[in-house]
Amino acid sequence: MRNLIIALGDQLDRHSSAFDGFDDEADCVWMAEIEEEASYVWCHKLRIAYFFSAMRHFRNDLIGSGKRVEYHELQPRPSKDRGKTFGEVLRNDVRRLKPEKLIVVEPGDLRVFEHLQEAADELKIALEVRKDRHFYCSIEEFGEYAAGRKNLLLEYFYRTMRKKHDVLMDGSDPVGGQWNFDRDNRESFGRDGPIDVPPPKRFRVDAVTKSVLELVEARFADHPGNLNHFALPVTRRQAKAFLTRFVEHVLPNFGRWEDAMWTDEPFLYHSRLSAPLNLKLLNPRECVAAAVDAYHIGRVRLNSVEGFVRQILGWREFIRGVYWLKMPEYLELNYLEQKADAPSFFWDGETDMQCIRNSMQHVLNHGYAHHIHRLMVLGNFALLWGVDPRKFHEWHMAMYVDAVDWASLPNTLGMSQFGDGGVVGTKPYCSSGNYINKMSNFCSGCRYDYKQRVGEEACPFTTLYWEFLDRQFERLRHNARMKFPIKNVERLRDDGEEIEAIRKQARGLRKQWS
Numbered sequence: 001m002r003n004l005i006i007a008l009g010d011q012l013d014r015h016s017s018a019f020d021g022f023d024d025e026a027d028c029v030w031m032a033e034i035e036e037e038a039s040y041v042w043c044h045k046l047r048i049a050y051f052f053s054a055m056r057h058f059r060n061d062l063i064g065s066g067k068r069v070e071y072h073e074l075q076p077r078p079s080k081d082r083g084k085t086f087g088e089v090l091r092n093d094v095r096r097l098k099p100e101k102l103i104v105v106e107p108g109d110l111r112v113f114e115h116l117q118e119a120a121d122e123l124k125i126a127l128e129v130r131k132d133r134h135f136y137c138s139i140e141e142f143g144e145y146a147a148g149r150k151n152l153l154l155e156y157f158y159r160t161m162r163k164k165h166d167v168l169m170d171g172s173d174p175v176g177g178q179w180n181f182d183r184d185n186r187e188s189f190g191r192d193g194p195i196d197v198p199p200p201k202r203f204r205v206d207a208v209t210k211s212v213l214e215l216v217e218a219r220f221a222d223h224p225g226n227l228n229h230f231a232l233p234v235t236r237r238q239a240k241a242f243l244t245r246f247v248e249h250v251l252p253n254f255g256r257w258e259d260a261m262w263t264d265e266p267f268l269y270h271s272r273l274s275a276p277l278n279l280k281l282l283n284p285r286e287c288v289a290a291a292v293d294a295y296h297i298g299r300v301r302l303n304s305v306e307g308f309v310r311q312i313l314g315w316r317e318f319i320r321g322v323y324w325l326k327m328p329e330y331l332e333l334n335y336l337e338q339k340a341d342a343p344s345f346f347w348d349g350e351t352d353m354q355c356i357r358n359s360m361q362h363v364l365n366h367g368y369a370h371h372i373h374r375l376m377v378l379g380n381f382a383l384l385w386g387v388d389p390r391k392f393h394e395w396h397m398a399m400y401v402d403a404v405d406w407a408s409l410p411n412t413l414g415m416s417q418f419g420d421g422g423v424v425g426t427k428p429y430c431s432s433g434n435y436i437n438k439m440s441n442f443c444s445g446c447r448y449d450y451k452q453r454v455g456e457e458a459c460p461f462t463t464l465y466w467e468f469l470d471r472q473f474e475r476l477r478h479n480a481r482m483k484f485p486i487k488n489v490e491r492l493r494d495d496g497e498e499i500e501a502i503r504k505q506a507r508g509l510r511k512q513w514s
């Protein structure tokens with residue numbers, strides 16, 4: 001055998017550079033379902049099933065195109081597996097197959113990269129790491145962008161990318177005369193709630209997926225979440241249909257209600273493209289092109305298409321750049337020195353807080369919640385509670401079908417928990433119950449009162465918000481964007497009585513939920 005091409009679970013792209021020069025006679029593709037990968041964090045059943053199903057479909061596709069594939073399927077009984085860890089399974093196969101060289105595209109997880117390198121060193125075999133063409137911005141290009149900058153700031157990076165790739169540009173100016181339409185994208189629903197939410201695109205569970213679902217139920221029965229709603233795109237063809245459906249039916253309303261939430265509406269006008277994108281069943285260029293085309297033919301307004309483009313061409317590329325620029329030290333950052341574990345309702349959703357209960361229902365049923373549930377409900381609560389940002393990242397990696405290390409870490413430890421002290425965001429995303437009340441209908445059906453900070457009916461978000469500002473006062477008081485909340489908590493501190501009552505109320509919550 002000449003080359004053994006390693007295709008990882010988030011590298012399901014037939015056009016990846018891993019396959020450049022592939023010789024059907026002399027080369028072989030290697031893929032493996034590894035128990036350790038599904039259990040080193042206590043993974044959601046749906047996440048395990050999604051990865052394995054997409055991987056098996058990709059394998060079948062490769063075989064159908066004449067490629068030889070060595071594929072390890074996990075067996076319903078652990079004793080029948082051929083190795084437990086990634087390194088063990090790979091080492092056994094390299095010894096058996098005796099390839100001249102291993103080839104892999106830049107992995108999206110430093111830990112996996114290190115396992116690979118260790119295995120190759122031990123086996124004394126060459127490991128060729130090829131560039132990942134999936135992304136608009138290479139790791140090196142982002143390094144050049146970041147060099148000498150005190151502050152990385154998404155906005156400048158995003159503008160650079162828009163210009164470089166000529167996306168929504170009118171010569172050297174942005175289409176519509178402005179780079180950002182965020183102000184148009186913060187509406188909440190009226191009293192009657194969302195209207196005409198397009199039903200989610202669902203895909204039939206075929207025989208391949210069925211056998212994966214059975215495997216997950218057999219091997220990972222005690223893992224969180226459920227498999228009752230599996231309907232994700234697991235092939236390239238399905239992923240393309242998913243994209244088309246989004247652009248035609250969902251994108252027109254995406255911008256306006258991007259930040260809104262509503263009871264029992266997990267998807268609203270969100271794309272849910274992150275899962276097939278992060279497994280590389282879709283390419284970001286085709287997503288951006290489809291959205292921009294819809295704008296040019298008048299189907300979609302500029303605020304919606306710009307908001308979507310900023311997520312894909314801006315934010316997604318930006319956080320990948322930050323991950324590779326700052327790792328491995330980034331994983332250890334904990335600017336606010338928060339040490340707590342997440343309360344148990346982060347795993348089972350059992351709480352009387354309607355906002356968390358609703359967000360967790362989305363997570364447990366779909367391995368998904370849209371970005372405001374992630375940032376301003378679950379992430380906000382974790383921040384106010386004082387969860388260790390690394391543990392929050394591990395929880396996020398476990399619970400969301402779209403979570404891959406490069407995307408999860410800067411989004412959770414950095415943006416959501418301010419663990420990096422301001423690398424990806426300029427202030428902590430913290431708020432009282434007031435924000436949740438403004439952007440959803442959760443508070444009207446909740447036993448707590450979002451306006452109250454202390455007392456029987458006090459909203460835990462509101463109590464913990466003031467306690468957080470008080471507790472983190474010294475670290476946050478010099479942050480220009482925190483000027484107003486800090487001034488307000490200063491007033492409370494001056495009047496000692498109320499802040500004491502808030503501290504006591506917060507201690508009571510911690511006693512109850514820790």
Ligand code: SF4
Pocket residue numbers: 353354355356432433434436437442443444446447448449450459460461462
């Ligand atoms: Fe959440 Fe507080 Fe509103 Fe209840 S009152 S839904 S706990 S923000």
